[in-house]
Amino acid sequence: MCGIAGMWGDVDETLLQAMLSKIAHRGPDGQGIALESSQGALAHCRLAIMDPAGGDQPIYNEDRSRVLVANGEIYNFPALRTALSNRHRFRSRSDSEAIVHLWEDERSDAVRALDGMFAFVAMDDRSLFLARDPIGIKPLYWGIHQPGAGREILCFASEVKSLANWVDEVAEVPPGTYYDSETGWGEYYQIPEPSPLEDLSPEEHAGRLRAALERAVTKRLMSDVPVGAFLSGGLDSSIIAALARQQVEELHTFSVGIEGSPDIEAARRVARHIGSIHHEYLYTGEEVLAHLPAILYHLESFDQDLVRSAIPCYFCARLASDYVKVILTGEGADELFAGYRYYKEIQDPDLLQEELRRSVSSLHNINLQRVDRMTMCHGIEGRVPFLDTDLIALAQTIPPQLKLKTLADGRQVEKWILRLACQDLLPDDIVWRDKEQFDEGSGTVDLLADLLQPLLAGLDVPAYRAAHADLPLRSAEECLYHKLLAEAFPRPEPVMRTVAHWTADRLAG
Incomplete structure (x- = not known):
């Protein structure tokens, strides 16, 4: 896991260093730069x-004719x-x-052979190639820097903040997509179409x-450093x-919330059960307020649902960082x-599927963005x-009525x-526990209701919405997050235009 940055079309080492400095938190274990020619350069900060x-x-x-920077893990x-x-020769x-080596042999076909989460950029003396993993677990953004005299430099980086000061428009590299400077954009993966296997029994599907x-x-x-797991006490984590735990003798698990929150109690029970x-860590309202600007800055979003879930994720990642370098999470279930x-x-049922x-x-620019940025x-x-x-492909074969099952009593x-x-x-009470959002189970939603009132008292919400009529600011709370996020960046506009909205996405189509 790391941070990557670079440019193509011209080289400005001062700009490259500035871009890298904005994402140095992604790689505290080292930095490296490759200035390969007057046409391209790559930079990397490493989490080992x-x-x-x-x-x-x-x-x-082997002969240094090709160079790469990558972020993520290749499991195969x-x-x-x-x-x-x-x-x-490795x-x-x-x-x-x-x-x-795979890119040297297979060019754009290389991405289809990779099983993992990744964003990478490779170049040689004639071409640039960049790609993002099938689901968009790891981030990658790009934009055009125009230093003057008709020059244009294609810049790319792991986070928007690395580009926002120098690029007017920042775009996300879509999941399952690559770019080759010689052939253009290409898509190599889509979520498989639903294909339910109706002839299998529920027990066979479960197996x-x-x-x-x-x-x-x-x-x-797979890791050469300690691995742990977030444990909210909900089903997925x-x-x-x-x-x-079945494969790790000493598995460290991590939970956060406010005193007495449901997640804290459930996580304790699960941890005892699995050993x-x-x-x-129990955080307070004062801590949330103190860290909220930093959470928004790193999250690069003002979407209220994402911010609410980012708060406990931020504190949980901070806690875990004292013990492990790799953390397993339950996103996607x-x-x-x-x-x-x-x-x-x-x-x-077909519409549900x-x-x-x-x-x-x-998921790539909502929940997965939260997981990436907060860790x-x-x-x-x-x-x-x-x-x-x-696993995603297999899930497409499970009939929707087994995912959302209606019991005899109508529940x-x-x-x-x-x-x-x-x-x-x-334990049965964990397996069959009712679903709660991360922010609800941790107690964050209830905490925010009172916590934000003093900040909202000084914000003219109707006027703020009118001033930002091009954005779907859904609530006073979201207006506040937008304001705080804007204050975190010298040039906030490129950041704001990349923000995705869970509710808007959810209702689309």
């Missing part, structure tokens, strides 16, 4: 996960290394080194799901922690298995087993098939 001693970046091929690196070693045990989940967790334990080394309340309003597919495809600002790497591409149980698949791992 694989091969801490020998995995510095930028990474070159061992198999790729074995195959590539017939033709290439200088490290870093998973990222496989990418530069297949459990096996896929176990494989997904096993992949994400509890399942991931329980599966990880993890559990850590918790709600979108795959119908965990949100609004799914219950969709009566047509399509909405779940759309929900997964929209990386504390120098740890977040991994999301539920968003394994094999609807969200994520029913997931609960069935994992009911032996956890």
Whole structure:
């Protein structure tokens, strides 16, 4: 896990250093710059996960004719290394080194062979290539810098803040997409279409799901540094922690909230059940107010739902950073298995399945943005087993009525098939616990209701909305977050234009 930045079309080393400085928090273990020619340059700040001693970046091929910077983890690196070693000499045990050799051999087809979460940029003396993982777990942005005299420089970086001071328009590289300076943009992945296997029994579907989940967790334990797990006490994080604990002798788990919040109590119960080394932190309203500007700055969003969930995530990542460098999280389960309340309003099973597919495809700039920014600002790497591409494909084969199951008494149980698949791992009251949002279970929503009143008292909300009529500012709370985010940047406009809205996305289409 790292931060990457660079440029193509011209080289301005001063600008490159400035871009890198804005994302230095993503890589506290080292920095590197490759000034390859007058046409392109790459920069990297490193969080050392694989091969801490020998995995510095930028990474070159054998004759240094190609160079790469990468952010993320390639889980099938061992198999790729074995195959590539017939033709290439590896200088490290870093998973990222496989990418530069694969790109040298296969160019744009290289991305289809990668199993993992990644954003990377590679170049040689004639071309630039950049790509983002299938789901958009790792971020990548680009924009055009115009220093004058008709010059244009394509700039790219892991976070918007790295570009905002020098680029008027920042664009996100879409998930499952690559850019080749010689051939243009290409899409290499889409979420599979739903294809329910109606002839399988619920127990057979549950068995297949459990096996896929176990494989997904096993992949994400690949690390040369300690791995832990967020543990809210909800179903999703509890399942991931329980599966990880089966393979990790001393698994550290982490929970945050306010005193007496449901998540704190549930997480304690799960930690005792699975035998993890559990850590918790109880934050106060004063701490939330003190850290809110920093949370917004790192999050790069003012969407109120995202901000609310980012607050406990921020404090949990800060707590975890004292013990581990890699953290497993439960993101993606709600979108795959119908965990949100609004799914219950969709009566047509086919429409529900399509909405779940759309929900997964929209995670890249909402929930996954939160996970990436809140972990990386504390120098740890977040991994999301539920968003394994094999697991996503399998989820498309599970009938929607097994995801959101209607019981004989008319009650609807969200994520029913997931609960069935994992009911032996956890206490019954955890497996069948009602769904709560991270911000609700941690107590954050209740805390914010009173906490923000003094700040809102000085804000003329109607006037503020009128002044920003081009934005869907849904509430006084969101107006406040917009104001605080704008104050965090010298040039806020490029940042504001990249902000995605969960509610708008959810209702789209």
